[in-house]
Amino acid sequence: MSETVTGGLAAEIAQSMPELRGRLIPEASLAELTWFRVGGPAEVLFTPADEADLAYFLKRLPADVPVTMVGLGSNLLVRDGGIRGIVIRLGKGFGQIELQGADRLRAGTAVPDVKLARAAADASIAGLSFYRGIPGSVGGALRMNAGAHGTETKDVLVEARAVDRNGEIHVLSVAELDYTYRHCGAPEDLIFSEGLFQGRPGDQAEILAEMNEIANYREEVQPIKSRTGGSTFKNPAGHKSWQLIDAAGCRGLEVGNAKVSELHCNFLINEGGATADDLETLGETVRARVKESSGVDLDWEIKRLGTRG
The missing domain is CATH 3.30.465.10 (Uridine Diphospho-n-acetylenolpyruvylglucosamine Reductase; domain 3)
Structure with missing residues (x-):
């Protein structure tokens, strides 16, 4: 194993899996792993060395320990309460x-x-x-x-x-x-x-x-240099989400330090200091206004994980 851990779930795993080669980090911050730069910690963050190491880990992990997968964090909103159990993020071995x-x-x-x-x-x-x-x-x-x-x-x-x-x-x-x-x-x-x-x-x-x-x-056409999570909502059949959001008067709408992009209004932006709750509340506000304006239900494309703080 590439990192020594002490205490809690990480220590239990390290003790029960002596041949594990990946990295275990308890109470790992996830905010810097997401493009929004918000969210609470992972109870344990695991980065497997390769596919065989991942298989070894999953085979021996108790069935009652929840597992959450994250990638580059571009389409992800981690809630402020963080994610319990194991968060897996793949690295160089993949x-x-x-x-x-x-x-x-x-x-x-x-x-x-x-x-x-x-x-x-x-x-x-x-x-x-x-x-x-x-x-x-x-x-x-x-x-x-x-x-x-x-x-x-x-x-x-x-x-x-x-x-x-x-x-x-x-x-x-x-x-x-x-x-x-x-x-x-x-x-x-x-x-x-x-x-x-x-x-x-x-x-x-x-x-x-x-x-x-x-x-x-x-x-x-997209605010790619901002702290954003990419397209927020899927395009409903026969519609484009950004057009529905614009028609509902949500371009530039703000909740706390979270804002609907004025460049492309299917993007939410962390203006600096936003919480995950600000961003999720803003997204739900947009959904409600679009429903009221057009009768269309927008479905989240961004994955929202964890518990609200």
Whole structure:
């Protein structure tokens, strides 16, 4: 194990799992791991060394200890009371990208989406450029069928590898993942470890130009330099969330130090000093006003985890 722990759940785990190689941190701050920069601590934060270490850990973890998975924190709101039990965040052991054949890439789930897009460009593989516009990791993309610019993960994924709560390893085809819009039908206890992506032969210069266009578009229309969590609400069928929010008069709306972006009003912003409760209350206020204005229910796209302080 890469770190010595004392007391509480972390110490119990360390004692019961002598062959564990990953890192255990008790009462670990999660705020700096999220793009919003808010939220309480994890009772225990675990970073496994690799897939085998993750499987070893899950197989031996008592069934009554809750497990929560977090990625790069771009689409995540951790509530002020923090998260009890185990929070797992994948690191270097899940950061590999391998070329398989002429137009396939196998990527670990800690790989940022933008890095996957760049690797595809380096290999002259077209079809994965849309990942340049998604501010998350491969694991998050697999779990929520992330997409942008008309393409979704389900359109380019061949299969995903995952570890279940009992430490068993599974390989699931894209059909078995039961993808729909921003949703994966695979069991929630599965922790994805890697994905195999299918592109097509392309011209590197054209691929890079497409990626630059996507990056420029994001910078023009989204508050990417702010403390935000990306798109807050899913687009309801037949609607765009930002248009409904704008029509409800919520552009620039504030609760505490949380604000609806004036650049793109499906983004919430921590203006500095906001709490997770400020942001969640603001989001629920927006939902209520949109419901009153249009009759449409907005569903959260941002994942909200933990307990309110």
